Amino acid sequence: MDYDVIVIGGGPSGLMASASAGLQGAKVLLLDKGEKLGKKLAISGGGRCNVTNNKEIDELIQNIPGNGRFLYSVFATFNNRDIIHFFEGLGVQLKEEDHGRMFPVTNKAKTVVQALIQKVKEVGVEIRVNTPVKEVLYQNGAVRGVQTKTGKIYHAPTVILATGGKAASHTGSQGDGYIWAEAARHTITELFPTEVPLTSSETLITSKALQGLSLRDVAISVLNPKGKKIITHRGDMLFTHFGLSGPIALRCSQFVIKTLKKLSLTEVPVVIDLFPDEPFHLLHLRIDQLLKEQERKLLKNVIKAILPDRLITAMFQQLHLNQETTCLQLNQEQIQEISTWCKNFTLQINGTLPLEKAFVTGGGVHVKEIQPKTMESKIMNGLFFCGEILDIHGYTGGYNITAAMCTGFVAGMNAAKNKKKTF
Template sequence: MASLAAADFGARTLLLEKGNKLGRKLGISGGGRCNVTNAKPLPELMENIPGNGRFMHSALHRFSNSDVMQFFEGLGIALKEEDRGRVFPVTDKAQTVVKALVNRVFEAGVDVWEECRVKDLMTADSRITGVVLSDKRVVYAPSVVIATGGASVPKTGSTGDAYPWAARVGHAIVSPYPTEVPLTSKDWFIRERTLQGLSLRGIHISVYVHGKKQKKLTTETGDMLFTHFGLSGPAALRCSHYVSTARRKDTDCRLTAHIDVLPSQPLSELQADLKRAKEEEPKKHIHNLLPRFIPDRLADVILEVAKIPADTPMSEVKNTDLDAIAQHIKGFVVEITGTLPLEQATVTGGGVSVREIDPRTMASKVCDGLYFAGEVMDVHAHTGGYNITVAFSSGHLAGSSAAEHALAAATSQQLQP
């Protein structure tokens, strides 16, 4: 997107690709379907960028999610909107998007060098003069856009290459950390894999940090999956930013996830339903009745947590115990120890500090002619088309700004005696 914006602005543009083909990471995005953007209104979209979302205000107003959709439709790609505003190609194939985008890059006259590793940036008097390649070749340029991604999904080439380059020219780097990544736990029902593979649909999950006072960090909605190491699925992944951030502030902090398995039913109503079931079927064992409300494996765990024998007849279950069971259903507690490592994350938190990047142009504030786009910056969003929107929007702004800078530099040189 950056190279296209630069070429369309009229600048001679070179795209340096470390891998052997363009669009490798894009090709596996959205589960191989490529969630090109999210159709929610901009204010709501920005709420889904927990990592420095305000920094993206100018970029998103210059090249919004609507502009992203118009761009791809202009390439002949029919789009469709699915749940929660997610936008996909009608073909459900990421390669549809990759092929059209790559073709557009070549049509725009962008020079592309594949299998071309950059070793470092070249500067003089705090301004960019070009890049040095790993084979010691030098490429001179008055403007350079860094769009190398973060350090997650390293098999696609995102291995954090640009952090040392940016640091050497004076940029502060916020230590990378995992976001949009599964949560880990050591609770007995996780260690013993009692709930492994159990999927919960449309739940609410709230993360709390426990200090002198209990503080809620977030509540996320969606589907969730119990695994052998903790919690996964979209709702759990959306919580990972808050878990990682809390852990970075205090590695010893205590974190818990509270899962509302039946968010559409108020606690008082659920308690009444359980008591009504007790009256209607007094001889039925409680472990045979609870699956009417929740999955049987989760019911067994809740009974064990509540210390109620599974074969207790409903007539012998105290109403206070039924109230406690309802509370567990509305707030099943899982102790959270952290997240899976960065290499297994969908998105990288951290990166080049946005304090040293001009949000109006994506230009470096410490090195003239240097620009940044996408996940290499300390900006990250939830899954659901938000991260890719940040990438396209910042890429478009960085590319056009870099082109404007390069053309101005060329004009200046021509005017010099």
């Protein structure tokens, strides 16, 4: 059977590519190996689907540290504001929450998934689920179609690989597309987990003393062996039985991985500033005054005014303080150490959870081999890419879905322009 465009993968980028190509009047076939389309989209944003982020383009790019600059051309054609208009045009009302994150008013991801699938159907896309692809067919430097694992061949002058990465593999993202990209002589940069919890073998973590403790509005910095800050992120975090999680820990994960690998380290220090708004000298002054006002009381009881109980236990362990110490018994050097600890609570991090547990895949098809304005391969005529298969990755907060949907829309639109090509 002949089609104008074949899209492999029914995630956010593949669905958007299918809709976009269909809107151009192309005869489109969407193939997905799973039973349901949009599985990863349905669990995104904690099941509420963080559709996009409402920040300005330059700020969007800053929040996509993995080759975000490549997206300038894509965003010139279709960007985050266009995503908002697109879904509102489908009857999905969106609302803005903290840090520019956009969610459906229903607070249900299925609202977004169903609307997108309905649009794909409306523009005449033929959908085939439970249809795993065996290979993409190439001949004389151009795409010819695909062959499924049952042996069925579908012809088309353009194929869009929207197969995702290897993160959240339970949704079907198992790296199939990398094989077909390599068969077209594309380079796959090294894959690694991003937006993933950090792990530590420190006693404070393995003892589960801090498990479940969440901290709001703190700052985390990843340091190199010389003590220089590589990256700092501010926001909320969570202690787990294996390490650190929560938004800012996830954001630091790619920098932990890269530092460990680049410098051949087994651990990297991560510093938590519990009072990022307060300069050290002012915090020290406040703590000094607090202790002097209640000098006859136990330190562990007085310090509760500024620290949660379980962090006090951590501080006592790391600073080797006696549980029965009164404020009066502290010398100035010890008070200085307490103030310093509050600004530099340090844990040794030995890695992250594996790629399968990550929200996002780092690495993928090398972006230098892709036309940034069209998403077409520079190597194989008629081969297009979109979404997480590309070496593009952002922080959580709607940035990865934005990159997926925008590259999908641009890939679909330009793939449709190939429909007049003949074999």
